[in-house]
Amino acid sequence: MKGFHGCYWRFDLSRNCGERIAIEDSVLRQTLGGVGLGAWLLHKEAPVGVDPFAPEAPLIFSFSPLVGTRFTTSAKFAVVAKSPLTGFISDALSSSHFAIAGKSMGVDAIVLVGACVENSELVDGRLRPSECWGLSAEETAGRLARFGRVAAIGVAGEQLVRFANLSTEGRHAGRGGLGAVMGSKRLKAIAIRGEVATEIANPDQVDQLVRRLRKRASGESTAKYSELGTIANVLSFDRLGTLPTRNFQASHFEQADRLSAENWHGRRAHKRTSCASCTIGCEHQFAFTSPRQSEESSRANGDQREKKQTRIEYESLFALGPLCGIGDPDVVLAAASRCDELGIDTISAGATLAFAMECGERGLLADAPRFDDPDSLLGWLDDIAHRRGLGDRLAEGSRRLAGAIGQNSIDFAPQVKGLEMPGYEPRALQTLALGLSVGVRGADHNRSGAYEADFSEDVDRLCGNASSAARAIETEDRAALLDSLILCKFVRGAFEDFYSDCADILTAVTGETFGPERLRSVGKGIVDLRKAFNIREGWRPADDTLPSRFLSEPLASGPARGARLPKQRLDEMIESYNLERGWSADGYLPASRLAEIFEERLAVPTSVGSGEGV
Amino acid sequence: MIEHVVSCLRPVVDEVIVVTSAELELPELEARVVIDGEIGGGPLVGIREGLAAATSEFAFVTSVDAPFLNAKYVEALFSLGAAAAPVSEGHVQVLSAIYPCAAWRNADNHLRRGSRRPLRLLEELDYTAVSSDSAVAWCESEGPRPWHGFNEPKEYLEAVRALDPTATVELEFLGRAANRTGPSRGRYPVGTLGEVLARAESSTSLTSGPSLIENGRLRKSHLVCLGGRALVRDLSIPLGPDELVSVIDALAGG
Numbered sequence: 001m002k003g004f005h006g007c008y009w010r011f012d013l014s015r016n017c018g019e020r021i022a023i024e025d026s027v028l029r030q031t032l033g034g035v036g037l038g039a040w041l042l043h044k045e046a047p048v049g050v051d052p053f054a055p056e057a058p059l060i061f062s063f064s065p066l067v068g069t070r071f072t073t074s075a076k077f078a079v080v081a082k083s084p085l086t087g088f089i090s091d092a093l094s095s096s097h098f099a100i101a102g103k104s105m106g107v108d109a110i111v112l113v114g115a116c117v118e119n120s121e122l123v124d125g126r127l128r129p130s131e132c133w134g135l136s137a138e139e140t141a142g143r144l145a146r147f148g149r150v151a152a153i154g155v156a157g158e159q160l161v162r163f164a165n166l167s168t169e170g171r172h173a174g175r176g177g178l179g180a181v182m183g184s185k186r187l188k189a190i191a192i193r194g195e196v197a198t199e200i201a202n203p204d205q206v207d208q209l210v211r212r213l214r215k216r217a218s219g220e221s222t223a224k225y226s227e228l229g230t231i232a233n234v235l236s237f238d239r240l241g242t243l244p245t246r247n248f249q250a251s252h253f254e255q256a257d258r259l260s261a262e263n264w265h266g267r268r269a270h271k272r273t274s275c276a277s278c279t280i281g282c283e284h285q286f287a288f289t290s291p292r293q294s295e296e297s298s299r300a301n302g303d304q305r306e307k308k309q310t311r312i313e314y315e316s317l318f319a320l321g322p323l324c325g326i327g328d329p330d331v332v333l334a335a336a337s338r339c340d341e342l343g344i345d346t347i348s349a350g351a352t353l354a355f356a357m358e359c360g361e362r363g364l365l366a367d368a369p370r371f372d373d374p375d376s377l378l379g380w381l382d383d384i385a386h387r388r389g390l391g392d393r394l395a396e397g398s399r400r401l402a403g404a405i406g407q408n409s410i411d412f413a414p415q416v417k418g419l420e421m422p423g424y425e426p427r428a429l430q431t432l433a434l435g436l437s438v439g440v441r442g443a444d445h446n447r448s449g450a451y452e453a454d455f456s457e458d459v460d461r462l463c464g465n466a467s468s469a470a471r472a473i474e475t476e477d478r479a480a481l482l483d484s485l486i487l488c489k490f491v492r493g494a495f496e497d498f499y500s501d502c503a504d505i506l507t508a509v510t511g512e513t514f515g516p517e518r519l520r521s522v523g524k525g526i527v528d529l530r531k532a533f534n535i536r537e538g539w540r541p542a543d544d545t546l547p548s549r550f551l552s553e554p555l556a557s558g559p560a561r562g563a564r565l566p567k568q569r570l571d572e573m574i575e576s577y578n579l580e581r582g583w584s585a586d587g588y589l590p591a592s593r594l595a596e597i598f599e600e601r602l603a604v605p606t607s608v609g610s611g612e613g614v
Numbered sequence: 615m616i617e618h619v620v621s622c623l624r625p626v627v628d629e630v631i632v633v634t635s636a637e638l639e640l641p642e643l644e645a646r647v648v649i650d651g652e653i654g655g656g657p658l659v660g661i662r663e664g665l666a667a668a669t670s671e672f673a674f675v676t677s678v679d680a681p682f683l684n685a686k687y688v689e690a691l692f693s694l695g696a697a698a699a700p701v702s703e704g705h706v707q708v709l710s711a712i713y714p715c716a717a718w719r720n721a722d723n724h725l726r727r728g729s730r731r732p733l734r735l736l737e738e739l740d741y742t743a744v745s746s747d748s749a750v751a752w753c754e755s756e757g758p759r760p761w762h763g764f765n766e767p768k769e770y771l772e773a774v775r776a777l778d779p780t781a782t783v784e785l786e787f788l789g790r791a792a793n794r795t796g797p798s799r800g801r802y803p804v805g806t807l808g809e810v811l812a813r814a815e816s817s818t819s820l821t822s823g824p825s826l827i828e829n830g831r832l833r834k835s836h837l838v839c840l841g842g843r844a845l846v847r848d849l850s851i852p853l854g855p856d857e858l859v860s861v862i863d864a865l866a867g868g
Contacts, residue, residue: 220835224790224863232789236862239788239842262792424867445867455837455866457847462642493865559842562644 001025002201003065003509004033008041009107013185014055014114016127023108029512029522033064035091035447036484036526037109038080042089043533045111052084052177053160053184055115061151061190064486065509067103068198070210072217073488075099075277079151083176084184085162085348085397086418086442088534090176093446093483094151095275096169098192101149106196116186119158123147123191130188133158136341137167140189148193154343156385157183161395163348163420164385167340170311171275174345176419176441177397201511209505213494214279221493225282226272228261230314233423235260237318241560242425245322246371247354248414248549251425252558255327259317264329269309280490285311288333291378310337315445318423319350324357325371335377342385348397351420353380355398355413356390364405365390411548416443426550428560429454430464434573435472438544438587440530447483447530449475449492462563469576477523484526527581532594541586544574616678617843620645626685626692627674631667633660641843656730657709658721665718672696677709679763681770681854687760690752697741700749702759706741708732710761714739767806767852774804774854781855785814789863791826791836807838808849810859826861837864 006025011018023037031037038060045058059081066074077099083090102110112122119130121140124147132140134155141150149168156164157179164179165172173179200206224232237243238256245253257263261284264270269287274280290306310333320335321327339346353369360368367390369380383391393401398420402413414421419442426433435450436443445451453471454461481502482489495501499516506514514522531539545551546565554564578587616632620643623630630645640647648667652659661675672695674688691698691712699711709732721735746759753760757777764770774781782801792798802810802817811826826833832847839845839860840853853859 220833223835224865227790232863233866235788236839236860236866239786239860239862240839240845240866241842262788449867451867455845455864457837457845460639460641461845462843463639465639563642 001028002199002511003506004028004108005103005106005196005198007107008109008111009105010045010111010113011122011125012114013112013116013120013122013127013187018125020107028065028108030525031529032481032484032506032522032526033067033108034062034076034078034093034484034486035080035480036522036529037064038062038078038091039089039526039529039533041109041111042080042082043529043536045113046082048536049538050082052082052087052181055185056113057082057181057184059112059178059181059185061102061110061112063099063103063108064484065506066485066487067099069200069206069509070277071487071505072210072214072279073275073277073491074486075275076486076488077102078483078486079166079173079178081176081178081181082537083178083419083441084160084180085177085399088417088442088537088539089440089530090178091441091447091483091530092165092173092175092178093486094166094168094171094173095278095488096149096171097276098149098151098168100276101192101194103198104194104196105192106194110190110192112182112185112187112190115184119186119188121189121191122187123189132188137189137343138170138341141167141169144189144191147191150189150191152189153179153182153187154341154385156180156342156344156395158188159385159387159395160184161344161385161387162397162400163345163352163395164343165345167343169276170340172340172345175347175444175446177345179343200509202508205508206505209508213491213501213505216494216496217280217491219494222280222282222490225490226280228265229282229284229312231259231261231264231284231312231317233314234317235262237423239559240428241555241558241563242428243322244318244414244421244423244425246325247323247351247358247412248421248425249358250557251428251555251560253322253327256322258327258329259321259332268329271309273311275488278488280488282490283311285309286329286333288330288337290334291328291331291374308334308337310334310340312336315423316346316350319347319354319420320377323350323354323423324369324377326374326377328374331374331377335381338378338381342381344381344385345420347422348420349381349384351414352384352394352398352401353377355409356394356401358412359401359405359409362409364407364409411552413547414443416546417441417543419443424451425555425560426546427462427555427563427565429461430565430569430573431459431461431468431471433464433546433550433565433570434468434577435476437546437570437574438472438577440534446489447476447479448472449479449489462560464565464569464573466572466576468573469580472577473580476527477520480526480530481519481523484522524581528589528593531583531587532589535588544587546570615681617641617643619676619678619680619683622683622685623674623676623688626689628670629668631664631673632678633664633667655725658725658730658732658735661713661732661735662718662721662725665713665715665721668715670715672712673715675709675711675713676761677763680710680761681764682758682760682762682773683710684753684755684760686754687749687752691744691749694742694744697736697739698744699736699741700744700746700759700761702746702749702761706733706736706743707761708736711736711741767850770854771804771806771852774852778855783810783853783855783857783859785810785859785861787861789861791861791863804853804855804857806849807832807846807851807853807859810853811849811861835864837862837866
């Protein structure tokens with residue numbers, strides 16, 4: 001099939017050798033690439049019940065049929081592994097020339113298994129002792145640039161911080177601790193390059209479709225991202241009472257104005273850039289003055305604080321700002337920049353710190369970080385990444401920290417399945433509350449866009465019901481397809497008819513006829529596949545829920561004051577969701593489901609689940 | 615509207631009970647919700663259900679279509695300590711009245727006999743008729759009567775303007791609409807959402823880019839939030855005094 005190479009490169013780090021392994025067309029037709037193909041490879045390569053840090057646990061870089069074409073936002077890849085934070089599947093996307101270089105190797109994916117005998121880098125297809133251990137990912141990429149495009153981890157990945165990320169060209173596969181998986185293999189970086197062209201079935205039609213998508217994606221459908229970036233959410237979310245504040249104790253932040261895109265644009269030095277192959281340009285970088293770190297450093301520098309510039313997204317801003325009670329723009333920007341240098345996921349870092357702050361307030365954790373304390377934030381991030389002092393416990397994430405603290409602190413640990421929650425207050429966005437609860441990655445705003453329903457006039461966002469299930473499913477299925485093709489979700493408004501347009505693109509690239517209904521079915525199959533991995537790894541229905549706080553405490557203040565999400569309501573929504581997916585009421589897949597899709601090629605045990613389920 | 619009525623009553627009663635049908639989706643309310651299983655049974659069925667659910671001696675019964683409901687009026691009506699209802703232009707306002715909660719049995723008997731008129735219940739309870747002038751005086755403000763309901767947005771807005779010709783809404787632009795000016799607020803005369811937006815666009819330079827209204831509809835790229843809660847696109851929605859109206863990007867979220 002055109003658009004693919006029909007194989008993946010499996011490199012065994014223990015043996016320092018790699019081989020190409022064929023992937024059948026039937027698999028590629030059902031999984032496409034990205035998270036779909038990555039999930040299939042994870043099923044295939046990961047031993048059942050494997051420890052995410054064990055050498056046998058695979059780390060997968062999965063490309064897609066559109067990589068290397070000129071479709072806007074198509075230079076993307078998925079990194080897939082069993083998450084050390086959740087114990088379930090983690091699939092994070094990133095955008096960079098790394099994707100194009102990987103596809104140019106003549107493969108559809110790279111699978112790393114085993115572990116290096118010493119700290120190493122994988123360059124030119126061979127391991128060598130690492131010269132970059134201890135450096136940031138950016139510094140590492142600079143050192144290895146002559147070997148091609150680089151994916152690397154920072155100090156946090158080396159230290160097995162469970163929410164360490166993996167970086168390429170300043171973009172991150174951020175969620176779920178994939179950087180820690182790479183660190184557990186003692187692999188600092190992988191540099192790749194190649195010269196193999198990918199055959200396209202119908203180049204003329206592809207050109208036509210490329211132009212059409214670019215045109216549509218240059219208009220109003222993406223203007224929010226190009227004009228303001230995702231930080232435009234801050235003030236709107238605050239007005240709607242959906243801006244999580246001080247560890248979700250409130251949904252309205254009194255200093256939101258100070259952190260708003262509307263205030264920053266025009267008043268703070270700023271530049272806009274794009275990912276590789278992107279015509280939208282959503283990346284907004286803002287200048288900041290690095291906060292003074294210590295008396296010692298200010299003496300050394302004569303109190304001259306450094307001026308820097310960093311990219312910032314809403315999720316980083318909410319997690320390191322309102323969630324920790326911090327409204328100083330310089331501190332929040334510096335913290336986001338520091339997370340990038342250290343190689344940690346900003347959401348999990350901010351949310352774990354915010355949880356520790358509330359534990360401290362409640363007298364459950366000694367010497368804890370404090371809300372509204374901008375002076376100490378950067379120090380805490382360093383402590384986490386280097387696993388120093390209390391930072392060592394914070395590096396385990398909020399769920400494990402709550403487990404260690406006990407005293408019912410898990411009730412207000414802001415996580416689902418161990419993954420820290422993104423910047424959406426679920427009591428005020430109840431379709432998303434469902435999406436977060438059932439997300440296979442954990443609390444996930446990327447694989448479920450259920451908030452799209454809440455931010456519309458079609459639903460009462462403060463009162464979810466059974467009809468929320470269909471809306472959540474629709475956004476999950478679309479996300480599964482976009483994340484496998486792969487195209488950026490920021491073009492989601494640029495399609496005239498989503499499934500038809502995607503089918504046209506895939507047909508022109510591969511030469512296979514992909515109708516809209518077939519693609520819809522592919523999206524659903526990918527959702528099933530990801531869920532099946534979790535079931536295989538011990539998922540139970542009780543994992544699909546929100547922390548007790550959200551189900552027992554109404555919002556006490558702000559525009560959404562009084563909003564509540566009773567457990568019974570959430571449970572009913574989840575049951576509707578499961579049944580509408582064709583699963584059992586408690587969320588198990590019928591035993592026949594994956595066999596239908598994959599002709600029983602996957603070794604998925606049928607003994608787990610509720611009797612007959614997978 | 616139901617949120618307005620609940621918030622008006624909350625400070626002056628022990629508990630707010632909303633009687634509704636199972637099919638109707640209500641917003642999140644600081645109120646106890648009681649399901650009326652007899653669809654189409656008329657107001658007396660709702661009164662029976664509400665009174666039966668209440669735990670106090672008396673209850674104030676109102677429809678949710680009461681934009682000028684006034685807490686002082688409700689308090690004064692309660693102070694009579696008996697069944698009571700205002701009489702306006704010869705009409706007894708049975709859906710803006712005090713009923714003893716124990717009267718749910720009387721209501722039930724009426725319904726069993728096929729009598730569905732709340733007025734018959736009030737008469738049986740020997741209610742106190744309150745003159746319209748007295749009731750209006752209790753409100754301590756001029757304007758439409760607290761039981762007055764409206765069928766059309768236009769009627770409501772006319773009543774609001776008659777009450778206070780200077781009444782305004784507060785309109786703010788966020789996101790792209792405020793990109794070049796920063797978050798901006800302004801006050802504009804009450805009107806429908808479409809009227810307020812059009813007036814704001816013509817009288818200020820707050821918004822950048824194309825008009826928010828395109829072919830008589832709110833542009834797809836934007837969405838309007840009322841009072842931080844409801845998200846709307848319908849330009850015919852009437853905006854009452856001091857309502858906070860936020861224009862946001864439709865693509866809210868990541």
